[in-house]
Amino acid sequence: MNVLVTGGAGFIGIHLARRLLHEGCCVAVLDNFSSQVHAGEQRVPADIASHVHWHHGDVRDPGTVEHVLKGQEVIVHLAAETGTGQSMYEVRRYQDVNMGGTATILDVLMNRRNCSVNKIVVASSRAIYGEGRYRCQEHGFVYPGGRSLDQLRAGQFEAKCPVCRVDCTPEATSEDSPAHPLSFYGLTKHVQEEMILMFARARGFTAYALRYQNVYGPGQSLNNPYTGIFAIFSNLARSNSGIQIFEDGKESRDFIFVEDAVEATWRCIKEDAQSAESFNVGTGQQTSVLQLAKEIVQFFESKSQLSVTGAFRVGDVRHNFADLTKIRRAIGFAPRFSFQEGLKQFLDWAAAQDRLPTTYESSLFELRERGLLHG
Numbered sequence: 488m489n490v491l492v493t494g495g496a497g498f499i500g501i502h503l504a505r506r507l508l509h510e511g512c513c514v515a516v517l518d519n520f521s522s523q524v525h526a527g528e529q530r531v532p533a534d535i536a537s538h539v540h541w542h543h544g545d546v547r548d549p550g551t552v553e554h555v556l557k558g559q560e561v562i563v564h565l566a567a568e569t570g571t572g573q574s575m576y577e578v579r580r581y582q583d584v585n586m587g588g589t590a591t592i593l594d595v596l597m598n599r600r601n602c603s604v605n606k607i608v609v610a611s612s613r614a615i616y617g618e619g620r621y622r623c624q625e626h627g628f629v630y631p632g633g634r635s636l637d638q639l640r641a642g643q644f645e646a647k648c649p650v651c652r653v654d655c656t657p658e659a660t661s662e663d664s665p666a667h668p669l670s671f672y673g674l675t676k677h678v679q680e681e682m683i684l685m686f687a688r689a690r691g692f693t694a695y696a697l698r699y700q701n702v703y704g705p706g707q708s709l710n711n712p713y714t715g716i717f718a719i720f721s722n723l724a725r726s727n728s729g730i731q732i733f734e735d736g737k738e739s740r741d742f743i744f745v746e747d748a749v750e751a752t753w754r755c756i757k758e759d760a761q762s763a764e765s766f767n768v769g770t771g772q773q774t775s776v777l778q779l780a781k782e783i784v785q786f787f788e789s790k791s792q793l794s795v796t797g798a799f800r801v802g803d804v805r806h807n808f809a810d811l812t813k814i815r816r817a818i819g820f821a822p823r824f825s826f827q828e829g830l831k832q833f834l835d836w837a838a839a840q841d842r843l844p845t846t847y848e849s850s851l852f853e854l855r856e857r858g859l860l861h862g
Contacts (some may be wrong), residue, residue, distance in 0.1 A: 488512045489513045494565035495514075503749050563607075570711075572713065572859060573850070585676065606695075608697065614669075616698075618667070618805060619658075621806075624655075630664060639799045644799070693762060695765075701740045701743065703745065719847055720783045722847070723791055729794060739776070798862030800859060
C-alpha cells in the first residue's frame, strides 16, 4: 500500500511512519519542518530516514501536493497548526494551514484525472466538542457552552448546566455530541474534518476523521510551548523551576499514549469497508492536570514547587474525555497503555534528552498581552 503522510516528520507522524513500514507499506512524507515544532532543524530519525520518501514542502502549495500525490493510495493528513491558545491570535495562520491546506489537497483530488487515492484519514481533535457532554442532576445529559469570564474570575471553574446553571458532572463524550469549539483551533479542526467527509461522500472514497484526545509520548517536541503540558512540566521539573497550575488544578484531560493513537490510525488505514466516519481516539479515562504535575515532579525527584494559581486561559475546556463505544464496535480499537505505563515511557525518554531552551514564559506573555490569560 502506498501511503502519504502530511506532517509526517512531526510527533505522531514519525511513530506512524515506523508502524507503516513495519506493516510493509511504501511511505511518503510531506512536511515543511516548521521551526516552532522542529526548532529550526530538519533531522529525521536514523532508523527510518532511508526507508521513507521525504518531501520538504508546504501542504498549501498546489504544485507540491500534485507532485507528492502521484501513485498514492491513502493520505493520512496530519499537517496542522495545533496550539489552542495560540490559535486565538494567530488566526490567519491557523486558517491558512488547517483549512487552506486541506482545501488544497481536496482541490487537487477533485480535479485530477485517474487519481489513485481511495482513502483519507484526517487528524481531527477532541477540541471540536468544547466542553462536550455532562450530566445535570435535574436535566440529564447537557452540553454546556464556554464558561463566562465573570464565572472564571469568581473561581467557579466547573461547567454549569445551560438550563438551571447548576454545576454538572462530566460524562464521556460520544461522536454524536454537538460540536461547540471554544478555540479557533477547534473550529478549524471541525471545518477540516467536515470538508474531508463531505467530499468523500460526494466522490465515493473512504474517509475517517480521528478526534484525537491529548496525545503524548516519546518524541514529542520539548521546546514547543504552545502544545503539550507533558513537555512543559517536564522541562520545568528538570530545572527545579516553579510549576504554575491554571484554575484549581482539578481540570482534567483524556491523555492517550502515542502508540495507541497510531494503532487506531493504522486500523482505519487497513480497514476495507467504504465509509465516511468520525471516531474518538482516547482512553475514556480522566486525569487531572494537578495529578500529572505531581507525577512528573516525583519522577524527576524535582525541587519544583507546585502553585495552583487560579489563573485561566480563554478557550480552555474544564473536562473532556472520550466515549470509545463507536470506534470499538467499528474497528475493534481499545487502548493498550495505561496512563502510568505511558507516562513512564515518556519520562524515561525525556530524561535522556538534552535540556532545550523554551519560550514558555513568552508564550504566556503573548496570551496575557492579548487578554487571553487572566489571573
